[in-house]
Amino acid sequence: MATITTSDGTTLFYKDWGPKDAQPIVFHHGWPLSADDWDNQMLFFLSEGYRVIAHDRRGHGRSDQTDTGNDMDTYAADVAEIAKALDLRDAVHIGHSTGGGEVTRYAARAERGRVAKAILIAAIPPVMAQSDANPDGVPMEVFDGLRSALEANRAQFYRDLPSGPFYGFNREGAKVSQGLIDNWWRQGMSGGAKAHHDCIEVFSETDFTEDLKALTVPVLIIHGEDDQIVPIENAAHKAIKLVRDGTLKTYRGLSHGLFATHPDVVNPDMLAFIRA
Template identity: 50%
Template sequence: MPFLTLSDGNSLFYKDWGNITGPPVVFSHGWPLQSDAWDNQMFFLGQNGYRTIAHDRRGHGRSSQPWTGNDMDTYADDLQQLFVHLGLTNATMVGHSTGGGEVVRYLGRHGTSRVDKAVLVGAIPPSLGAIPSNPDGVPLAVYKQQQQDFIDNRAQQAVDTANGPFFGFDRPDHNRSEGLVEQYVQQVLQGGFVNQYECLTALFLTDFTEDLKKMDIPTLLIHGDDDQLAPIDSTARKAAQILPNPTLNVYPGGDHGLPATHLHQVNQDLLDFIRGTGEGGGEGEDCPSTW
């Protein structure tokens, strides 16, 4: 399994699949998961001639579990080291949830010289929490409760999240998948405790507004209008108003875990956008749900 030794001595696990000479697509996963959450998209795009790359964020999955550096700036700098290590250029970056924040911070911090396009799926920018720049965000009392639940029983929090709002299994029209629940919990429990705990602060309280303004590349936002964890009105719809060149693709009834629950639709939307057949500006027509 490939690992990159970072400048601070920590190890970053990554996958490098598909056509090694094909256009690169770089995936960033959500909290508190790992790169395996993107396997279906990586396989699909790999079959279509692309080079697909995904890493386990520091402190998550198989990467090192350092006591420090669990913040968006460091996540972005780790990703830049991976770009340099693999010599990636003309890439498409894809981020889900917290990974969407990682993509936006990377582009705000390191620029777009290596990146042609970006895709944000159920992503947290401009901010998830109700901070001064986005007072309509998720109340900070929810953040505090998430922290406490994590400390009290991380495993039970993972079970409850997977059975409830992450995949929308608490909605009557969503058919629960035991496999998705088990996969989610397994990924959570492989990560570092302190790393996931501190990542909660990063994902709730980071302001990505200025990063979004610097993204001078076509950006596709894919978001469910029933996303209970990153509500669309305070995330994707606001981000689309800030981004220079956005397309907002809304999935009616869509939940937070779209890469799993709507995988075929997400796969096709990614392929169309990367190929250049799904670009545009502003908010597009709502997509029919595959659920």
């Protein structure tokens, strides 16, 4: 397996496919998944001539099951170490959900020349949780419920979430893919319970407002209008107002996991943005 060891001694797994002199596209997965969530997109962009890279976030997948460092600043620092180790320049960074937050924090702080464009898919920025500053956010009770479900029976919780709201399979008339559900469970259960538990606070309470404002590269914001996990009104509709050079693309009726359920729709739109 291809790995790097970070400055704090954490081993991170990554995939790196394609010509090393091609423009790199770096994929950042959502909670509590792994680089494998991007298989379709990595094959698609590889076939278009790009170098494609995806890593398992610390505590997730095949990376070390850390009990410390499970915070957004460390996640972004880990990406910076991968970018330096692989000498990634002029890269396009694509992030889903929590991974979209990771892209935002990393790109806002990245060395000049490292990042060319960013794509945020069903991403958590600017901030999910309800507060005095974000009164229309998601109530904290929702995230407490996620923590309780993980503590009580993580294996069952990781069946229930993809079977229901994550992919919109709880909607009337939905075309259910048992393979997607099983693969979600497989990826989730390969990670560490402590890191996943910590990450609930990370994706719910981290404020990316200043990161979004600091982005200088073109940003494509993609969101399903029927996202039951990261509501579009609290995320994409706010984020697009904070970035300097942003494009918003929404999809009627599509879910939080829209790039997995409808890659034939989403992939060409991402490719067009990257090529523009």
